[in-house]
Amino acid sequence: MREIGSRLLIKQGDTAQELAKIIDGESTIPVFANAGYSRHSKFVESQVARHTQLRLFSGQVTIDPSGVSKENGEPFKVYSAFRRKWEQVYQKKIFRTDYQSLGIKPEIMSSCDLHSGKNSLARSSTRANAVRTLRKFTGLKGGINRYSELSDRVDQNTTSGMSEFISLGLIGPNELFEVADYLRYSSDDNRYLGSVNSWRNQLIWREFFKHSLDHFPDxxxxxxxxxxxxxxxxxxxxxxxxxxxxxxxxxxxxxxxxxxxxxxxxxxxxxxxxxxxxxxxxxxxxxxxxxxxxxxxxxxxxxxxxxxxxxxxxxxxxxxxxxxxxxxxxxxxxxxxxx
Structure with missing residues (x-):
C-alpha cells in the first residue's frame, strides 16, 4: 500500500464515528465495503451512509441474496429448493480467478486483533496461511480425498480449515467455489467427485444461511x-x-x-x-x-x-x-x- 502512496489505518470504536473523524466532513469521499447481513451490520451501514458515499459489494457471498428467490419473489425456506435455484444462477456467473495461479504474497501479513477476548485472532490468520491450508486440503493426500467418508469424524483431520479464514475475509467464497469446481472437472476418473460435491454442498449451506439472515434479520x-x-x-x-x-x-x-x-x-x-x-x-x-x-x-x-x-x-x-x-x-x- 505504501508503494502506491497509500497507508493502512486500524481503528477501534464505533464504526460510523471513527470513519467520520477520518473523513472530516468530506462527504464526497467514497467508502467501499462488503455488505453485512445481520441487523447490526445494516445499522452500521446506515450510519456510515450518513457521513459519506457508501458503496457496498456482496463479497461475503457468491450470489447476492436479491439474486436467488422463488418465481413470486419470495425467499426460499427449504434448502433443497434454494440449492437448485442457486445453482441455476451460479452457472451464469463469470469468475476471473485462476485456481492454478492463486497467489501467495508472504510479505503481506495481518497484525490486527480482529476478535476480542481470550481467543483473539490466531497468529496463523494470514492470507498466505489461508492459501497454504486450502492447498493442503485439496492436495493429493489432502482431506478432500476422504471428505464424504470422514468429514464427521472429530478425531480425523479432514475438514478444510477454511471457516476462520473466510469469516475474517482472508479468502473469499468465490475462490472456494472455483476451487471446488476445478476439482470437480479436472480429474479424468472423478474418483473423489463425491467428496468434492459434499464439501461444495457445505459451502452452499453457508450461502443459504447468509441469505436467510438477510431476508429474516430477526x-x-x-x-x-x-x-x-x-x-x-x-x-x-x-x-x-x-x-x-x-x-x-x-x-x-x-x-x-x-x-x-x-x-x-x-x-x-x-x-x-x-x-x-x-x-x-x-x-x-x-x-x-x-x-x-x-x-x-x-x-x-x-x-x-x-x-x-x-x-x-x-x-x-x-x-x-x-x-x-x-x-x-x-x-x-x-x-x-x-x-
Whole structure:
C-alpha cells in the first residue's frame, strides 16, 4: 500500500464515528465495503451512509441474496429448493480467478486483533496461511480425498480449515467455489467427485444461511418457526455453567466445550452435539448457547451461528425435527471411537 502512496489505518470504536473523524466532513469521499447481513451490520451501514458515499459489494457471498428467490419473489425456506435455484444462477456467473495461479504474497501479513477476548485472532490468520491450508486440503493426500467418508469424524483431520479464514475475509467464497469446481472437472476418473460435491454442498449451506439472515434479520434472536417461539425453557444456571465449563459428565460434550474455550474452534459435528445436548437434554434456550459461541468462536459468523443453532433446535427453516436428539454417548462412539 505504501508503494502506491497509500497507508493502512486500524481503528477501534464505533464504526460510523471513527470513519467520520477520518473523513472530516468530506462527504464526497467514497467508502467501499462488503455488505453485512445481520441487523447490526445494516445499522452500521446506515450510519456510515450518513457521513459519506457508501458503496457496498456482496463479497461475503457468491450470489447476492436479491439474486436467488422463488418465481413470486419470495425467499426460499427449504434448502433443497434454494440449492437448485442457486445453482441455476451460479452457472451464469463469470469468475476471473485462476485456481492454478492463486497467489501467495508472504510479505503481506495481518497484525490486527480482529476478535476480542481470550481467543483473539490466531497468529496463523494470514492470507498466505489461508492459501497454504486450502492447498493442503485439496492436495493429493489432502482431506478432500476422504471428505464424504470422514468429514464427521472429530478425531480425523479432514475438514478444510477454511471457516476462520473466510469469516475474517482472508479468502473469499468465490475462490472456494472455483476451487471446488476445478476439482470437480479436472480429474479424468472423478474418483473423489463425491467428496468434492459434499464439501461444495457445505459451502452452499453457508450461502443459504447468509441469505436467510438477510431476508429474516430477526432470526438471530427469534425462532423462525413461530409455533416453537414460546417453548418453556428450564434454563437452570447450574446446567448452563456445567455446559460452559465442560463439566457435564458426558466425555465428548465436555471435551468439545473445553476445546472451544481453549482454541476458539471445534469441529462442526461437535458443534451439533453440544448444541443438541444444551437444547434437547438440558432444555436450555438455544439463544443462550448461540451467545456463548459468539463470545468464544474465532470463526464466528452471525448468519451461520444463528442458522446452525436453529437447525439443531428445530426452530429454523428446513431444520432438524425438534424431537430429534443427538445421543451424546452414541455420537462419541461413532465419531470419536477411541475417545
Amino acid at each position: 432470526s438471530e434472536n427469534q425462532s423462525l418457526n413461530p409455533n416453537l417461539e414460546s417453548i418453556d425453557w428450564i434454563n437452570q444456571k447450574v446446567d448452563i455453567d456445567a455446559w460452559n465449563d465442560g463439566e457435564t459428565g458426558y466425555p465428548i460434550v465436555d471435551a468439545a466445550m473445553r476445546q472451544l474455550s481453549e482454541d476458539g474452534w471445534i469441529h462442526n459435528r461437535l458443534r451439533m452435539i453440544v448444541a443438541s445436548f444444551l437444547v434437547k437434554d438440558l432444555l436450555v434456550d438455544w439463544r443462550i448457547g448461540a451467545n456463548w459461541f459468539h463470545d468464544k468462536l474465532v470463526d464466528y459468523d452471525s448468519a451461520l451461528n444463528s442458522g446452525n443453532w436453529q437447525w439443531v433446535a428445530g426452530t429454523g427453516f428446513d431444520a432438524s425435527p425438534f424431537f430429534r436428539v443427538f445421543n451424546p454417548v452414541l455420537q462419541g462412539r461413532k465419531f470419536d471411537p477411541k475417545g
